[in-house]
Structure formats: structure tokens, C-alpha cells
Amino acid sequence: MNYNFNEIEAKWQKFWAENKTFKAENKSDKPKYYVLDMFPYPSGAGLHVGHPLGYIASDIYARYKRHQGFNVLHPQGYDSFGLPAEQYAIQTGQHPAITTAENIKTYRRQLDQIGFSFDWSREVRTSDPNYYKWTQWIFIQLFNSWYSIDSDKAEDISELIKIFNSEGNSKVNAVCDEGIESFSAEDWESFSSKKQQQILLQYRLTYLAETEVNWCPALGTVLANDEIVNGVSERGGHPVIRKKMTQWSMRISAYAERLLQGLDTIDWTDSLKESQRNWIGKSVGAAVTFKLEGHKEVVDVFTTRPDTIFGVSFMTLAPEHELVQKITTNEQKAEVDAYILATAKRSERDRMADVKTITGAFTGAYVEHPFTKEPIPVWIGDYVLAGYGTGAVMSVPCGDQRDYDFAKHFNIPIPNIFDGIDISEEAFADKEKTIIGNSDFLNGLNYKKATKRAIFELEKIGHGKEKINYRLRDAVFSRQRYWGEPFPVYYVNGMPQMINKAHLPITLPEVEKYLPTETGEPPLGNATVWAWCTETNSVVNNEKIDNKTVFPLELNTMPGWAGSSQYFNRYMDPNNDNEIFSKEAINYWQQVDLYIGGSEHATGHLLYSRFWQKFMFDKGYVNHDEYAKKLINQGMILGTSAFVFRVEGENKFLSKGLIDNINVQPIHADVSFVNSSDELDIESFKNWRPEFKDAEFITEEDGTFKVKRDVEKMSKSKFNVVNPDDIVADYGADSLRLYEMFLGPLEQYKPWNTAGITGVHSFLKKLWKLYVGENGLKVNDAEPSKDSLKTLHKTIKKVQEDIENFSFNTSVSTFMIAVNELTAQKCTSKHILEPLLILISSYAPHIAEELWNQLGHNESISTAPFPEFDASHLVESSKNYPISFNGKMRFTLELPLDMSKDDIEKAVMAHEKTQSQLQGRSPKKVIVVPGKIVNIVG
């Protein structure tokens, strides 16, 4: 009987599906464990071997936890809204829903053949109306909330209205828009309904505001900051410009501090936490107000160095700063206008690329120093960003290199306020070594004390206060796209209203064109049949829109991250039509215990979802304000591209060794044309593209044509994609699973090399032979040998440690060693081979399930308990214990057979004592590692 992996794998995949082996119940006597994967976007290209890496790891862990007696939730779904499907629809007219459904089918087939233990009864799709109904519902909850600084959480908007009614807004301490006018209770009552709505909008957690956005004309939509790479769109590489538009925004800035603090409570990788910390960008300092001479306005700045306030020799405003026009004197107007025009012309990209050139202009205006009352000139310069802080800085050239360079360039004085520091060459920015001088009441103080004192003095004269600034901006939530969640919003007199929950979901309408309308409205403006409102809160679904009586609906859709921000909670109760999830479900599953996914979502999905979770926590829907206890980032599997070299200007190809000094152009060749010795199959390559048909190929002396190999990201355009379908067909899913783990540490980037898979494949064949001989099963009830018991328990220990440390690569080696040893020992005992199978079943479930079944078990191996480790089997049965000492010397200690671990330790200790006395040293500690040599630590 041979190892027929294709037959075995199909058989057990069918069995698991039919018996719902991995269905998780929301009630159990067992402890719960929730293992989550980042759900995939179902792209048209299907899966390549890099995609399942994280899923294999999480599957091993989920299966391990089941063996340990946990009730495991291990769901999977699809993040199925997104731009590629829409772009495809624009090009072909094919409805995104259709292509998405097809892609999902392919993904499902590909995932199924790898043998994952997903509970598919809990599948979610973000583009499914039954799912995005709840995305819309959360949006409404956010709209109906504001952030109270006093209670430090989201509160219901009705509470805020109550406060406005009774005492106005002067005592309201909220995270809200800047510059809201204060009003009394009487004022509030006198306001029109529209004015009241406008004011409330400035407090809501999701709000409509005119914001400067990243507009991508080619894609016809706005993009979030994390969708832009090097000034062009991540998708397609189109140019992006800044543009003012009315957009929905999420007030994530309200949660900046909690998002930062929460990082300390979760077990995520340090590098990922660090990215989030940088993205949130907290800086502690002071807000300082400078009076403008001859104007009633003031200039507010934010600074992290209030201790250097006496070093201020000029102010710098961003060119876009609103005061610039007002304060510029007539003499300076021409120069300032010219400068503003010049900077406006420069794209964001140019500005980023060229940070060395110092530019700026003097406005002619002066502010007054709050303490010395000296006049300070006000400049504008594009090194000050309009979007950060207040868009204005107090420039301290002696303490900040940029201010220093600016001052040098424009011959502005550079007063020195540091004791004993030479600033003739560069600014001095070392806070630790700072001693302030030349600064009135701050003289002689260090950075910390001077900062405290400066803030105290500023507060005293009403010119400033302590302030914490965050780099984190509110997130723009509108997209001018078709293939996304519609907003549950309609407008009355231009003011947004929420559609009643009873009418949800507001489903996507059919449109003829997926491009924006001719008047520039988003694609949903093309709909002629859709949901519409005849009067407030009365929605008619899917009828022809009657333009006379209708209140218009929001035509934007939500961004990609909307659907992925609560999916992990929806998995707990995915088919619930009445609630996003039941109380029972969330109380049982609580939160994700282990989350595995890529680190590319560090400042996107992984930040937004934490924000929504904190909001859901504030509203009492969930029990934890962090949803994922532990997160692991799997590294990417890279492709090994193959390059052929074409002589510049000729249709002639040179083998790798012949290039020398000839001018050649490297061209990607499909990796399927290249064998493991890097030789190109010239015929296949010629037939690949018509232009290569008649090309000339110059081979090496031995007649082969060699390609150059290079490791790159796996991608269709680089022709280095390896399809898991082919691997499964040739070697089986178990081989694929083992090999992906064997490639290297989970979190590391590593290249794929199909040639190496023979190693794990032959391991599986050996494993099969260990159990099955020519006449069927070889396993019997024989007493296991000491050596076999040792092999087994060594393996149990190692594999358990490996899984708990997520070092899946080394357990594959451990299995190989175990099978080799047991084969050499001619082990046939079921007391060894049964537990071994359970260990392997997490990694290679199909073969394990088959052998388990042949051993006479009717239940799936996934229900078997994890074997217990017994250290007593690991005690050396050999007589000799080599002792490493002093690097060079070795002692051999003779000990009786079958000594206990403690006795060995005592014996070694005694021996070591005499030896070390001879050496003139005394030992501190003796370590006995079962199964290994004895170590002495001095």
C-alpha cells in the first residue's frame, strides 16, 4: 500500500465538511480559544503559495488547542469590497458582485484543498448586505455619539443635547472641531434646527466636514494617507493632489491617547506597536500665544521646548496659514504673494523630495515676546506644515537645526541661551545636557525644570498652557466609489440624517456605469432605482427614484477598512439578524486570543479596528477595549524570479555567463520555464511571446542556457508566482503545509524554492512506511522499547514548546528525526505510534487522519487529547556523561544506569566540586538537561 496523498486528502476533506468536524458552538463546558486570521481580499489572480502561510500557522495552532481540550473558534471570510473589482467592472462592464463571487469560489476551492480546520458555517463577506447592514449600524452609533474628556469615553449625543439645553456649551469638555463658538442655553434654544444640527455635527464621532483630501483624478476618488506611496496612488501609481471636499470623517483623534496606552496591554510585536506609536505621534509641550503688533489677532504656536522661549528670534508660519494675508504689510505683499504662489505650485512630492533648499519670505509683521516684550519678526516658510500643530512655530535657531538653517540663510540673529555651549556651527538640541542661560527666571535650570517653570510663568500671564499634540489625524471616511458600503444617510436641507435601523441594510443600487456621473457625483449618482426617502425616516427600497419628492441619499461609499473593523466580533454570531452579535456570544468568546496576519496593516486596519473596538467598548457592546490579546505578523514568502538577458537593440539572448561588458536588458522569464539548475527551456520561452519566436539564443559552452535568479516579491507581473494548486497536485496538501512551515521562522521574509519540497515529501512517505507495510498496517500492541519511548517523549516536549513559541519550522525537523529514529528502532508499538500521530496531525492533518482511522479509530483525530510528556523517559540510559569544562577540558563521569534526574545532579555536583578544587575554582550551579549533556555553569 503506497502513500496516495491525493486520494487520502480528498477523502478527509470531504469527511470534515460532511461531519462539520470543526464547527464551533457558542456554548461549551470546555474553555474557549479564538484563533483569527486576517481575512483575504478575493483577487482575480487567486492564491499563490505565499498567501496561505499565516493560515497554515494559525491552523496548526487551532488544531493544537483542540487537542488540548479547548473549544476553538477558527473562522474565515472575505474582505470583498474593494477597488480592483471596481476597476475591472469599469473596464469590462462586468458587475463587481459577479466577479467577486467568482473569485470567492476560486479562493474557497484553493483554501479547501489545503485542509484548513475553518468553521465555514461562520463565513462572513463584507460585501454581503446581511453583513454590511451592521457596518452601517455601527456608523449610525458613531454618528449618535460624542467624546467626553471628563468621562474619557464616548457618550450618547442625547446627553450632549441635554447639556446644551440646560447650560449651553461653555462647560462641555469634549473632543470636537476647533473654534466652536460658545453659546448659552438660551442661545441654543433660539438657534434654528439647522444651526443646532450644524453645531452637533462638530461634536459627533463621525462628522461631515470640508477637509483637504488626497484626490486622485485618475481613480476619481479620495485616498487615505496609507493608500498613498511616495506621492502617488498605491494602486496604479497615479498622481495625487490636495483638494478641498465635503467628506465624512471619523474622529479617531479622540481616541489617540487610549490607542497609545492600550498598546501596553496587548501582546503584539514591538515593531508593530512602535509603528502605531509613531503614527499616533504624541508630543508633550506647550501652546504659546504671541500678540501681533498692530492687530487684534494672535499667533498660537505649539512647541515641545517652552524652556527655550527666550531663544525665540523669529516666528514662522506655514504659507497656507490663515493669518498670512491679514498681517502682511504692503511693502512685503509682492514678495509674500510670489512665495505663496511658488510653494502652491510645488506638489507634495516635490516638497518632500527637496527638503534641503531653504525658502521663505518676511511678512513685515511683528509679534511681541510674552516676557521680554521685544518685537519678533514673522516669516513664512514651507518647512512649517499647515497640517501639524497650529501651522505656526516659534523659531528658536539656537535649539533647532531647521530654525538655525533658516536664520543663517536669511541673516536672522541667533541668540544663544545655553550655558557653555558653542552654537557657531550648528544648533544644540540635546535636551539631557541642556542648562538654560541668558533667560531671566529660567537661568541655570535644566530642561525638565525650565520647561515646568516656563509653562507655569506662561499660564500666570495668560499666554500659554501645557499641551499634548498628536500627529494622528481624523480619518476621512468617504470614497467616491461604487463597490463599497453605502452610507445609511439621507439629507434634509443639506443636513445629514440617519436612516432608521429598521430600514437597514441600505443595499447597493444597480448602475449602468461605475464611473462618476457627468456632474462629478460619485458612481451611485448613476442609480435610477434605489432606496429613497419620501419623508423623514420613511424609506422605500428598490423603486424608481422620484426626483420631486425625494430626500437625496448620500452618494459616497465607505472605505475599505469599514468592513474589516468589526468582523472579528461578527464571527462570534454571524447569522444574527437582530443584533450585530448576541450578548451570550460576546460574553462567551470575549476577544481574539491569537490573531495572525501581515504587518502591512500596521497603521491601517490594525489601528482603525482598535478604534472601533474602543468605541464599541464605551457603548457597552463588548467587554474588552482591545480585541486581540496576541498578534503575530507572518513574514512574506518571496518569489525567485528568473531573468534572461537580451542584447540591447537586438533580438538576441545571452546566457548568464556570457554577458561580461555587453549592454544587455534583463527580462523576466516565467519561472515555470526554468529547472532547478537555472537552465531555461528555450522552446517554451520562444512560444511564450510572439516577439521571442525568432530570437537567437547564445548558450554556454555545455549547450545550456542559464538564467539569473533574484529574490523579489511574488507577483504576476514578475512571472515568479507559484500556484499552490500545482504543489498540491504534485506533492499533496500535507507536503505543502509542512514545507511552508519548514521554510523558516514564521515572522521572517523568506524565498520560496519548490525544489526543496522533496525533503518534507519524503518524510511523509517514510512516515507512511512506518505504519503501513506491503501487507497493510504494521502497528501492534507490543511493549515499546526504552529508546522508542525516549524518542516519543523528546518529540512531545519539543513539539509542544515549538507550537507555544510559534517556532513551527523546528518541529518539522523534530518530526523527521523522530521518524528516522523510530524506523531505525523498527518500532511497531501503537503506544508510540498513536501519540506520535496526534503530534503530527496539527501539521499534516490528512495523513494523520487516515492512519488514525486505519488504527481503528472512528472519531476524528482532532478530538484526541494531546499526548502527555513524561520526563522520566528522557533520563540517559547510557553510562557516560561527558562534561564540558573550561572550554577545552572534558571529563567523563561514570554513573549507574537509570539514575533519577536529581541523583545525577547530585553526583555531578560532587564530581564537579573535586574537579574544580583541582582547578582552583568553585562551581555555582549545575544544570542537568534530560536527554542532553550535563552542563556546568561557573
Place this chain on the structure above:
RNA sequence: GCUCAAGUGGCGGAAUUGGUAGACGCGCUGGAUUCAAAAUCCAGUUCUUUCGGGAGUGUGGGUUCGAUUCCCACCUUGAGUACCA
């Protein structure tokens, strides 16, 4: 520039708390089997050597009886971020 991660054979990578560096796999070399090939099995495989050894985990120092592991400085690569006041 800043932050983070990582540098070990021809390659992917092991090495637990500082204790025999290179497990395991690929590749390569030799052998067995075969008419032959594939497959399988066995042996070898860090470098160097006068066959006694010697050197060796990016480089240079340090701590230690002992360092791939800890400390300091530097170099290289990768990732993220970028005029953040």
C-alpha cells in the same frame, strides 16, 4: 535623518538560561540497486592543513573559566516613517 528588525556553510535555516557552532532539509560528491533512468537506500559535505592541528557565527573592542548568545562602537541589508516644531 529618525525608529525597528536582521547579518551563521553553496542555499533555507538550527543552537533552550552564556556551555561540544552548523541540527534538519535542499544542493553537491561517492557508493549500492537498475539493461538504463526515475525512485529508494548508504556514506561524506564550514574553511584550512605538513593530518598533529589551526581558524571560524558582518567588523573592531569589552565582560567571562567559557560569547552566535551579554555590553560598547562601527559596517551592511531589509522594513516603516519623514521638514512633527
